[in-house]
Amino acid sequence: MGISSCVLGSLLLLVAMVFSVVSGDPLVPALCIFGDSVVDVGNNNNLYTLVKANFPPYGRDFVTHKPTGRFCNGKLATDFTAEYLGFTSYPPAYLSQDAEGENLLTGANFASAASGYYDRTAQLYRAISLTQQLAYYKEYQSKVIRIVGQDKANAIFSGGIHLLSAGSSDFIQNYYINPVLNRAYSPDRFSNILMKSYSTFVQNLYGLGVRKIGVTTLPPTGCLPAAITLFGSGSNQCVPRLNSDAVSFNDKLNSTSQNLQSNLPGLKLVVFDIYQPLLDLITKPTDNGFFESRKACCGTGTIETSMLCNGRSVGTCSNATQYVFWDGFHPSEAANQILAQDLLEQGFSLIS
Numbered sequence: 001m002g003i004s005s006c007v008l009g010s011l012l013l014l015v016a017m018v019f020s021v022v023s024g025d026p027l028v029p030a031l032c033i034f035g036d037s038v039v040d041v042g043n044n045n046n047l048y049t050l051v052k053a054n055f056p057p058y059g060r061d062f063v064t065h066k067p068t069g070r071f072c073n074g075k076l077a078t079d080f081t082a083e084y085l086g087f088t089s090y091p092p093a094y095l096s097q098d099a100e101g102e103n104l105l106t107g108a109n110f111a112s113a114a115s116g117y118y119d120r121t122a123q124l125y126r127a128i129s130l131t132q133q134l135a136y137y138k139e140y141q142s143k144v145i146r147i148v149g150q151d152k153a154n155a156i157f158s159g160g161i162h163l164l165s166a167g168s169s170d171f172i173q174n175y176y177i178n179p180v181l182n183r184a185y186s187p188d189r190f191s192n193i194l195m196k197s198y199s200t201f202v203q204n205l206y207g208l209g210v211r212k213i214g215v216t217t218l219p220p221t222g223c224l225p226a227a228i229t230l231f232g233s234g235s236n237q238c239v240p241r242l243n244s245d246a247v248s249f250n251d252k253l254n255s256t257s258q259n260l261q262s263n264l265p266g267l268k269l270v271v272f273d274i275y276q277p278l279l280d281l282i283t284k285p286t287d288n289g290f291f292e293s294r295k296a297c298c299g300t301g302t303i304e305t306s307m308l309c310n311g312r313s314v315g316t317c318s319n320a321t322q323y324v325f326w327d328g329f330h331p332s333e334a335a336n337q338i339l340a341q342d343l344l345e346q347g348f349s350l351i352s
């Protein structure tokens with residue numbers, strides 16, 4: 001995309017957003033979300049899993065100042081996305097009590113921390129596998145059909161945006177620490193397995209009438225504070241091996257997506273690059289008003305996430321706004337806001 005069409009895209013988007021705010025209608029009928037902890041808003045709260053974030057200090061800067069299950073001090077990137085699209089509420093966690101009746105008509109969130117493209121990643125942590133997320137989505141569709149009838153429901157499914165954000169847990173919480181896996185497969189072959197699962201997922205959504213899908217790339221996994229601590233061999237720098245695996249994965253994601261897009265008529269499939277925007281924040285924090293991108297806010301900032309990031313963690317920062325990372329694996333609300341603005345510019349074709 002050239003600079004001028006990019007500017008034009010942003011301008012049109014701005015006009016569309018203003019219009020949507022004025023008219024009170026969101027730009028698309030619904031927003032549905034799938035994936036891992038980067039986008040989970042509380043589906044893990046009631047599961048028998050250790051991977052949760054429904055206790056302080058998680059959520060301390062959220063709208064309600066309460067933990068919700070989001071792996072963040074405040075809003076996720078997808079929460080900002082929902083706001084930018086003109087929604088007045090966030091898609092509810094599908095397993096929560098909020099996911100009922102009329103609330104379902106503007107979408108739902110099926111994501112589960114420690115899930116991934118590879119179903120066995122989710123099984124390891126008793127999270128909701130992508131296959132099960134799809135099964136819940138089918139159930140969701142039948143509920144929507146019951147409420148508004150088939151025709152209106154079809155318009156919601158085809159017009160709604162469906163976002164998928166996965167892969168980090170497959171690598172960090174499974175492949176790199178699982179000798180069975182990393183002896184059996186090279187990173188390249190493991191990525192191919194994940195791509196197969198991704199293709200199947202997209203084809204299944206398409207078969208269910210979905211026409212607008214966005215998928216995020218892997219972040220620079222080698223720069224996550226916990227990854228530097230675990231895999232950096234004592235160095236304080238991003239782990240090159242992990243970042244190069246992420247880049248190769250992202251290339252495959254891109255070419256697989258282009259294939260899917262050309263084989264499935266009428267499908268709009270956008271690959272959202274979060275690798276470069278997050279890497280920019282990490283390598284040039286002060287350009288964006290941050291001062292800390294190596295250490296996370298929670299605890300010592302080197303490893304903590306989930307249970308290890310809790311109310312008694314020693315060292316937790318008092319103000320996360322200048323930290324790129326909230327915990328050892330997840331960006332802060334301030335970083336999420338910047339990432340979400342980037343997503344918005346990249347996602348114009350899903351709205352028009």
Ligand SMILES: *[C@@H]1O[C@H](CO)[C@@H](O)[C@H](O)[C@H]1NC(C)=O
Nearest residue numbers: 001217250251254271272273
């Ligand atoms: C995907 O490929 C297209 C065309 O080859 C390129 O313009 C785009 O930047 C790539 N996106 C990512 C996220 O790598």
Ligand SMILES: *[C@@H]1O[C@H](CO)[C@@H](O)[C@H](O)[C@H]1NC(C)=O
Nearest residue numbers: 060061289318319320321322
């Ligand atoms: C955190 O710091 C920012 C400026 O860096 C300030 O605007 C904000 O009010 C502070 N938040 C809290 C909770 O102290």
